[in-house]
Amino acid sequence: MTTNYNVTINQQIKQQISHQSVADLDVIPAGKNTVHLLYNNQSYHVELIDKNYNQKTYTLKVQGTIYTVQISNALDQLIEQMGLSTASSKKVNQIKAPMPGLILDISVKAGDTVKENDTLLILEAMKMENSITSPRDGVIKSVAVKKGAAVDKNQLLIEFE
Template sequence: MSIDYKVTVNDTFHFDLDSERVAQVDAVSIEKNNFHILHENVAFKAEILSADFHQKKYTVKVNSNTYNVAISSPLDSLIKEMGFETGLSKQVNFIKAPMPGLILEINVVVGQTVKENDNLIILGAMKMENSFLSPREGVIKSISVQTGDAVDKGQLLIEFE
């Protein structure tokens, strides 16, 4: 069974390719991101200059010309039609308590720049310590609790700028 791909080049040219046609292209890797391609007895030198795998967007240099290429599968098209986007993540701007508990430790201050996975706060609940790690890089805008506070489920703990 063949899979169809929609390919857009430089936001101008649109192509429908199936996996069988793609398989007919003879490409040999010369070194990392460099390829020798033979298609219909014509040779091409190709280099991948940049790749965003989540967005499925690539910048490719073929011979001396540079192209921006976007590739989408039938699943990508269906997800887009449903109003969702693949590869995009929601920007998390706050952290709320997932359960009632007691604030045991706060490891950040307002105005502090944090990196993804930095330990922000520890919540004691059900005889366990739950560490909340930063979901993204950012600056702490506000801290709505203090060490020793009892919190309810859904209560705002930390807000990012």
Template structure:
């Protein structure tokens, strides 16, 4: 059974493309992101400018025209119809203590911009140091604890700007 894809171009044009359709394209890779494509006796120069495999979105330049393309397979379409989004993640706006403990170190301050996985603070619990890292990129709105504070489970530690 051939797989089919739903392709959206520039959030305006929708196409249904089967695996068989895509196999009829004659393409040659010229360099890292550049291709030469033959289709229906026409020649096209294609360049992939940006790509996000998790969101299945691409920015492609074909013969000097730029297109934003989203590609979804049947499973992606079904998941979206069920109310979920592929590649989307829950936005975390606050960090709470995962367990009771003692704040050993705070590595951020209000207004500071952090990246995903940056160390926010170190919490000692059960004689172990636990590094709490940023779940997302953002700006610190508030820091509700100080070094040396004892905290309870689920106590607010750090809040991000929305």
């Protein structure tokens, strides 16, 4: 496997960056989600606006300009070459309770369209409120529980179309 990263910026500019050039960057933390970067004798203020670890995309603000950056490492490249990429085939059709608990709130109903990471419901377990979020974009087929219901681990909560 190679030690290069394939980087796509704003879904247009494609670059290949070596692991060594990343290691050689002069980066100084400047606050939460903010760094000061020195590159080619120029100083840059970089802020992390958003991140999606599953898709390996990051939204950065560099000197006031927003960039969306997607990074793939050697393993990602090998999986893509083999035609085994799972990113496009992620198809979760059911949400089940990750633990026993009590349904505090339900934010969706059958027929609603949701986006990935939208909150679907709140499950109270061990005196903590847990937001159950959508794993993908889709349409809700059915909601199998009601507000105030006690649920067991692995009990069906929501189905997607």
